Amino acid sequence: MTLFLKKFTTKYNTAPFSKINLSDYKEAFEKTIELARAEIDNIVKNTEAPTFSDTIEALDYSGEQLDRLSNIFFNLNSAETCDEMQKIAQEVSPLITAFSNDIALNEDLFKRVKAVYDQKDTLTLTTEQATLLDKKFKGFSRNGALLNEEDKLKLREIDTELAKIKLTFGENVLAETNNYQLHITNETDLKGLPDGAKEMAASLAKSKNLEGWVFTLDFPSYLPFVTYIENRELGKEIAIAAGKKSFQDNELDNKENVKRIVELRHKRANLLGYQSHSHFVLEERMAQNPEKVQSFLNDLLEKAKPAAHKEFAELTAFAKGLDGIDQLEKWDGAYYSEKLKQKLFSLDDELLKPYFKLENVLNGAFTIAEKLFGITFKEVFDIDKYHEDVQTFEVLDFEGQLVAVFYSDFFPRKGKRNGAWMTSYKPQYIKDGINERPHVSIVCNFTPPTETKPSLLTFNEVTTLFHEFGHALHGMLANTTYPSLSGTSVYWDFVELPSQVMENWCYEPEALALFAKHYETGEIIPQDYVEKIKESASFLEGMATLRQLSFGILDMTYHGKSQTIDDVKAFEKQVMEGTSLYPDVAENCMSTSFSHIFQGGYSSGYYSYKWAEVLDADAFAYFQEKGIFNKEVATKFKDNVLSKGGTELPMELYKKFRGQEPKVEALLKRAGLI
Structure with missing residues (x-):
């Protein structure tokens, strides 16, 4: 337990995962909270007149052990959890x-902070110090x-209840994901499915002591199934199962949790003098207020809708021509989109996957980072890890100095939630003249290797890896x-810029040549595959944009005004009517597993994916103009965006990099919407 009360004695002060016992956590939290509380008391009891250094800085550096413990515990609760850990959470x-x-x-404490804040105009503060003072106040x-x-x-009372209920929401979604499996014993039912997906399903069945093949709601299992399976009924069965997570009137149902989270968030906002949760959240975003977000979403909706309806009509006509289907349903979408893509571009994931061996793609991301930002990645084996799948790397600059410790964790398993995310075990900061370097991790759920093949990624998984990277x-x-x-x-609607801009390199021949190599030959x-990847980049982009906007609009409608929601499903259906292309599926409800906004930090912030796309399209247009590996542009991006964190207002940082505010035209052009 004393493990968490001082600096770790490990290499680079990394987390000593193998030495942590679950039974240590509770007491460790109590003790580190006690230490943090003592640091706060020291600030408060100081009888000197408050200064920036003894109040604002001291407050920011306080609670280091508690933060470290929280980072380790809650990161593992997402990537390597179990019932006992969830109970501790x-x-x-x-x-x-x-x-x-x-x-x-x-x-x-507030009096001291306010005293410093009130004299901010007479203090000589750097931009970063002024930002910190504003943030603390x-x-x-x-x-x-x-x-x-x-x-x-x-x-x-509200905050305590919200913390618990959000955890429960996430636990329910994870349990529902783990509870479902589609067990198939007749091989003819697998017609259309690629060999790799079959092999993975056979291996999963074997691990469960079952004959045949097992498919789950984990993305690497689910997505190939709904994309390629010819048996429409089986596609429907698993798609409905995915869509009804925590919407089944059982002990894992999230309908009441959704209603309660929304209600509590509004109560909290009203208590603090805000019109709604969205007004509270957006005050600290680039977008500033709900009206601006609604206008942004509606503007894009207007531009995307005609394209989306045209694409949907083409997809419907294609399905009718191919299989005589009169009405496309949600469970048909992935299958017929893939078939149409193959027809139009003679391209499919199975054709591309041999060129995207996971190790090669990761090394490609490393090489691109080296070319752009002058850093190298070296795998090391003397840093502790929490699971055998995890890889650990030293990130060094050209002088061999440590830039960061990097962890990667790529495959699905029982204790790991779905999706992909980046997180940090230790932040970067400078204290007492020492530049403490960060420990950063990316966690994904990619197609794992099988007995005969390495992990081969779909192109979508390649862009996901680059996004998290x-x-x-x-x-x-x-x-x-x-x-x-x-x-x-940083502001939440700025945080997706570095991730989304990196995806652009996946479409560039010069970048692909670095890592897209056939795993056998x-x-x-x-080159013609590369051209087809580029051509197909905006395939069904109108439909994809409409889908993304529908999530943003749903989020803003939940959080944009105080209201009573009687029926979550009816509410969702009504809100998404204007963006729906497929008929509604009665058994399904998206809200009950919409973890981004009900468990994660995206409430009133889901629009930021699209907002950041405007930034990233505009930023990458600058790279294209000067050359995608142009050192001058890359250095500007590193110095003004990547290294600066939240030290200045995002728009100021962006303008320092780009020389101007972003223009929406770059996104519309890239998406083929103009």
Whole structure:
């Protein structure tokens, strides 16, 4: 337990995963909260007049052990959890929430912060210091410091309940994902399915002591199945299973959790004097307010809708011509899209996968980062890891100095939630003259290797890897003084720029030549395949845009005004009517597993994927103009975006990089919508 009370004695102070016992966590949280509380008391009890250094800086550097412990625990709770860990999460979350509230509602501490804030115009502060001061003041004013005692108590109660209910939401979705399997014993039912997907399913069945093939709702199993299976009924069965996660009137149902989370968020916002949860959230975003977001979403919707309806009509006509289907259903989408793509571009994932061996793609991402930003990646075997699938790397600059520690974790398993994400075990910051370097991780759920084949990625998985790697670069290249402004600690609608911009290299012949090599022959991907990848990049883009906008609109409608929701399904159906192409599926409800907004941090922020696409299309247009490996542009991007974290307003950083504000035309052009 004392493990967490001081610096680790490991290489680079990395997390000593193998030495941690689950039974240590609870007491470790209690002790590190106690230490953090003592640091806060020291700030408050200081009898000197408050200064930037003894109040604002001291506050930002406080709680280091608690932050470290929280990062380790909650990251593992997503990537390598179990029932016992989930139980501990439910016990410690209220403790952390209570402590956060104790700080946010500490009147004496706020008085000191406010005293420094009130004299900000007379202080000589750097841009970063001024940003930190503003952030700390708002951290109090936006979280209840100005409330009366009765309302402060209400806020505490809301925050404690929200912390627990969001955890429960996520646990339910994970349990529903793990509870489903489609067991097939007749090989003729697998017609259309690629050999790799069959082999993976056979291996899964074997691991469960079953004959035949097993398919699950984990993406590497689910996606090939719905994309290639010719048996329409089986495609329908698994698609409906995926769509009804936590919408089954059982103990894992999330309908009431959705209603309660929305209700509590609005209550909290109203208590703090905001019109809605969205008004509260967006005050600290590039978009600034719900009206601007709605206008942004509606503007894109107007431009995407004609293209989406035209594409859907083409897809419907194609399905009718091919199989005599009169009405396309949701479970048909992936299958007929893939068939149409093959017809139009003579291209499919199975043709491409041999060129995208996971190790090669990862090394390709490393090489591109080296060419652009001057860093190298070296796999090492003396850094502790939490699962045998994890790889560990030293990230070094050209002088051999440590830039970061990088962890990668690529394959699905029982204790790991679905999806892909980047996270950090330790942030970068500068303290006492020492530049503490970050420990960054990317976690994905890719197609695992089989007995006969290495892990071969679909093109979609390739772009996912590059996307998460872009987030990782934002964390690894961070170079700020304060931990709370470092790396990805930026406005939420700016955080997707580094990740989404990296995806662009996956479409460039010059970049693909570095890593897209046939896993058996070593042959570089043929030029005509590369051209087809580029051509097909905007295939059904109108439909894809409409789908993404529908999620953003649903999020904003849940959170944009205080309201009573009687029926989650009816509410969702009504909101998504204007963006729906397929008929509704009665058994399905997206909201009950919409983890991004109900468990993660994307509430009133889902629009930011599209918002960041505008930024990334505009940013990459600059690279294309000067050359995709142009050192000058890359250095500007590194110095003004990647290394700066949240030290300045995002638009200011972007303009320093680009010389102008972003233009939406670059996105519309790339998406083929103009």
